[in-house]
Amino acid sequence: MLSLLDLITRSLPPAPWSEGDNIPWDEPAFSQRMLNEHLAQDHDLASRRLSLIDSQVSRLIETSIPAAPARVLDLACGPGLYLHRIAAAGHSGVGIDFSPASIDHARSEADAAGYDLIYHHDDLRTADFGSGFDTILLLYGQINVFRRTEALKILTKAHAALVPGGKLVLEPQTFSHIRLTGQAPPVWSSHESGLFGADPHLTLTESSWYEASAVTTQRFYIVDAATGAVERHALSSEAYTDEQLTNTLNDAGFAEVTHRPSLTGEETDDGLSVVVCARTA
Numbered sequence: 001m002l003s004l005l006d007l008i009t010r011s012l013p014p015a016p017w018s019e020g021d022n023i024p025w026d027e028p029a030f031s032q033r034m035l036n037e038h039l040a041q042d043h044d045l046a047s048r049r050l051s052l053i054d055s056q057v058s059r060l061i062e063t064s065i066p067a068a069p070a071r072v073l074d075l076a077c078g079p080g081l082y083l084h085r086i087a088a089a090g091h092s093g094v095g096i097d098f099s100p101a102s103i104d105h106a107r108s109e110a111d112a113a114g115y116d117l118i119y120h121h122d123d124l125r126t127a128d129f130g131s132g133f134d135t136i137l138l139l140y141g142q143i144n145v146f147r148r149t150e151a152l153k154i155l156t157k158a159h160a161a162l163v164p165g166g167k168l169v170l171e172p173q174t175f176s177h178i179r180l181t182g183q184a185p186p187v188w189s190s191h192e193s194g195l196f197g198a199d200p201h202l203t204l205t206e207s208s209w210y211e212a213s214a215v216t217t218q219r220f221y222i223v224d225a226a227t228g229a230v231e232r233h234a235l236s237s238e239a240y241t242d243e244q245l246t247n248t249l250n251d252a253g254f255a256e257v258t259h260r261p262s263l264t265g266e267e268t269d270d271g272l273s274v275v276v277c278a279r280t281a
């Protein structure tokens with residue numbers, strides 16, 4: 001646990017990745033609070049709203065999943081909002097995520113609906129992805145939160161888990177969105193309760209953009225109102241140009257890399273991410 005003095009004497013800016021890889025998605029209490037954000041229908045911060053996911057999944061089924069029954073793997077699946085809609089269309093699948101609350105939620109919803117889905121609570125960096133999938137999804141900008149070497153390993157494992165001719169659907173954040181996030185000014189905010197704590201707290205969010213390495217680091221200081229105790233989390237995101245993404249996918253073994261503006265095919269989803277599809281040979 002840090003103190004207010006640690007906050008005052010903090011390094012500015014922090015070196016990328018030096019203060020942790022990601023916000024604590026895998027911590028049980030945090031993951032329970034995050035689950036509420038995934039399921040909230042008044043914002044798109046953790047998952048898109050269900051009306052948009054419905055259109056995204058319809059388009060995915062038309063363009064990227066073979067005729068049912070196909071096998072689909074959703075990497076960083078969260079509470080299963082995509083896989084459940086895919087299973088309702090007659091497909092089977094596997095979801096992997098390291099948020100315990102999201103995986104519990106996804107499993108109980110799938111069991112209640114009788115879907116042919118298996119959920120694994122695991123870290124994509126070390127998980128065995130299995131094999132024999134027709135389509136693999138890695139959505140909502142998650143490829144960017146891994147260091148480049150880890151991202152390449154995850155994409156290489158995805159390639160090995162697909163059938164010949166199988167398809168990867170990747171939804172990276174745009175280069176400009178990651179750069180703009182890193183160039184945002186610091187923000188203090190106050191919360192009676194929120195994502196970073198159930199009790200009253202202040203949050204300082206600081207962002208840095210590192211031009212040479214094309215990385216943004218966001219750092220969050222959480223100050224407990226009752227005790228003044230300070231917690232810190234950091235999240236770094238790697239920005240890729242289109243060409244770098246294509247090269248990374250080729251290095252992972254993929255061919256036929258194509259780009260499209262969004263999961264629905266429209267230009268106007270949110271402007272924050274794009275879609276890159278690739279096939280195994």
Ligand SMILES: C[S@@+](CC[C@H](N)C(=O)[O-])C[C@H]1O[C@@H](n2cnc3c(N)ncnc32)[C@H](O)[C@@H]1O
Nearest residue numbers: 025046047076077078097098099122123124140
């Ligand atoms: C922005 S959410 C998106 C969830 C889901 N794809 C969706 O759009 O509803 C990111 C997800 O990535 C998961 N995640 C982040 N890092 C992970 C890792 N190293 N291994 C497994 N899951 C991870 C988080 O737990 C979270 O559920």
